[in-house]
């Protein structure tokens with residue numbers, strides 16, 4: 095499932111490509127995917143694209159917004175004047191555009207088109223008044239996140255809040271990092287990499303971490319999420335960016351997916367240590383038994 099870096103990459107591109115476009119028509123091929131009245135957004139001009147956790151919100155100038163969650167396999171693909179040289183479409187855009195998995199087509203002025211593809215059909219798009227967006231239950235209960243905001247939702251995860259969250263539980267640190275009600279944004283790939291970067295064993299009870307370890311881990315989380323955004327997210331399953339390309343972070347992971355390979359740290363490499371994998375909280379967990387000793 096796309097995580098913070100993937101959804102943020104999507105937001106940045108949607109903002110770049112859609113801002114200024116006027117919606118001329120909406121073709122809905124699947125009523126379960128598209129909820130609400132599409133007529134409310136016709137003639138609406140895109141002002142901004144916001145993100146609340148994994149939810150994207152396209153704000154229009156007529157008081158309505160298009161809220162969406164791509165879930166496992168949803169893909170927004172833009173073609174039009176704001177992307178003059180789109181290049182080759184990723185093969186992960188299943189069925190092409192438009193294709194058998196294209197569920198919604200937004201036609202925009204200036205020959206622009208925004209396609210929504212979704213093979214598994216878990217994703218959704220909903221039309222709502224802009225003023226009601228932040229009253230949505232799933233937005234209200236979002237935990238603080240590393241790139242949250244000082245005023246609105248989700249709130250900013252500061253080092254003090256992070257320390258406080260960890261001090262209250264003896265659950266394994268990796269499980270706590272991924273608990274979206276405690277804190278948002280850190281999915282499996284990034285949790286693995288942040289723990290390796292801060293030399294912390296994923297099984298360590300959260301409240302046993304020392305003050306300096308907590309600080310190291312906090313900084314490591316920010317760092318790996320920024321790397322994720324820099325590489326356009328990770329395209330492990332069906333994630334593609336609105337330009338129709340794949341994210342690259344999966345080729346730059348620190349420990350995630352490296353089972354059986356030598357640890358990158360020189361001391362570990364010299365000792366011939368290999369990355370191990372086990373399951374923790376049902377999720378694939380990768381760590382170096384040498385530099386991330388319990």
Ligand SMILES: [Zn+2]
Nearest residue numbers: 357362382385
């Ligand atoms: Zn190591």
